[in-house]
Amino acid sequence: MRCRRAQQMMTTAVDGELEPRRRRALDAHVAACESCRRELAATERMLSVLEALPMEAVVAEGLEQATLRRVRLAAAEEEERARAKWWRAWLPVPAVALATAAVAVLAFGVLRYSTGVSGPSGVSQSPGSHQDRVARAPAAASTPSPTARAEAPKAVDRPNEPPSELTAAPDKFMNLHILRNLEKLEHFEAIQTTTLDDEPATPGGDAQPSNG
Amino acid sequence: MKRIAAIVLFGLSVVVPAAAQWGRPWQELSPEEQQRAWENYQRYQQMPEQRQRMIERRYHQFQSLPPQEQQRLRQNYETYRGLDPGQRRQFVEKYHRWKGRK
Numbered sequence: 176m177r178c179r180r181a182q183q184m185m186t187t188a189v190d191g192e193l194e195p196r197r198r199r200a201l202d203a204h205v206a207a208c209e210s211c212r213r214e215l216a217a218t219e220r221m222l223s224v225l226e227a228l229p230m231e232a233v234v235a236e237g238l239e240q241a242t243l244r245r246v247r248l249a250a251a252e253e254e255e256r257a258r259a260k261w262w263r264a265w266l267p268v269p270a271v272a273l274a275t276a277a278v279a280v281l282a283f284g285v286l287r288y289s290t291g292v293s294g295p296s297g298v299s300q301s302p303g304s305h306q307d308r309v310a311r312a313p314a315a316a317s318t319p320s321p322t323a324r325a326e327a328p329k330a331v332d333r334p335n336e337p338p339s340e341l342t343a344a345p346d347k348f349m350n351l352h353i354l355r356n357l358e359k360l361e362h363f364e365a366i367q368t369t370t371l372d373d374e375p376a377t378p379g380g381d382a383q384p385s386n387g
Numbered sequence: 388m389k390r391i392a393a394i395v396l397f398g399l400s401v402v403v404p405a406a407a408q409w410g411r412p413w414q415e416l417s418p419e420e421q422q423r424a425w426e427n428y429q430r431y432q433q434m435p436e437q438r439q440r441m442i443e444r445r446y447h448q449f450q451s452l453p454p455q456e457q458q459r460l461r462q463n464y465e466t467y468r469g470l471d472p473g474q475r476r477q478f479v480e481k482y483h484r485w486k487g488r489k
């Protein structure tokens with residue numbers, strides 16, 4: 176097996192969806208190829224981090240409202256200054272721009288560090304609004320990823336007219352994570368009682384409850 | 388009689404919320420649910436074709452399951468989601484091991 180082929184299989188392998196025969200081939204390749212071994216370990220780490228991330232980043236409502244209010248104020252002041260004499264108007268513009276940039280940086284920082292909070296946000300969710308875009312930025316959007324499967328979708332606003340495939344079966348997409356892990360979930364109890372090499376085996380067989 | 392009614396009510400309380408998650412038309416989803424579905428739709432579009440076919444197959448498989456079984460899978464998913472990264476890694480290792488023994 177070549178490295179490129181091995182790396183194509185890695186995400187599927189980490190999800191446990193690779194056929195046993197291919198998994199063995201991949202294991203054999205990885206055992207002999209240090210580069211792919213590192214790549215596989217990185218893929219495992221990355222996917223476990225991505226799986227643990229919440230689906231939505233939540234911004235505190237108070238902060239968001241305050242930020243928007245300040246931006247509106249700054250915009251109003253700027254408009255007022257534009258009406259003033261031209262020779263006086265240019266002076267405060269850098270200050271307004273700096274204040275707006277500072278507010279934007281602050282909001283961005285809060286958004287980045289609030290990914291530990293899960294659940295729906297308390298802000299209004301009108302489609303396509305600024306609030307919608309800010310509060311719903313995918314938590315993993317800035318996480319680099321070598322695989323297409325693990326990439327968070329680009330921050331594209333939901334269209335007013337959703338694709339027919341989506342409206343035909345919205346539950347398929349709402350429950351995509353369940354469908355992706357369906358085999359694991361079907362045999363969840365049996366998998367949890369499977370022992371690994373580093374766990375003590377019971378004398379009567381290989382099935383032993385674990386803490387996992 | 389009261390016992391039967393209690394059992395029926397309990398069964399409904401378990402099954403109805405699970406069933407309500409599936410089969411709802413797009414218009415009945417909340418804005419949050421529509422957004423989640425839209426984001427997952429984009430993820431789906433980025434998947435290789437083979438993976439999309441697998442999801443499609445599993446979707447039909449899931450729909451054909453009895454509501455109690457769907458609820459069990461949903462609960463298992465919540466448990467799986469609640470695992471910390473170390474526990475999840477161990478679970479995935481066990482899954483590989485389990486699958487290899489099948």
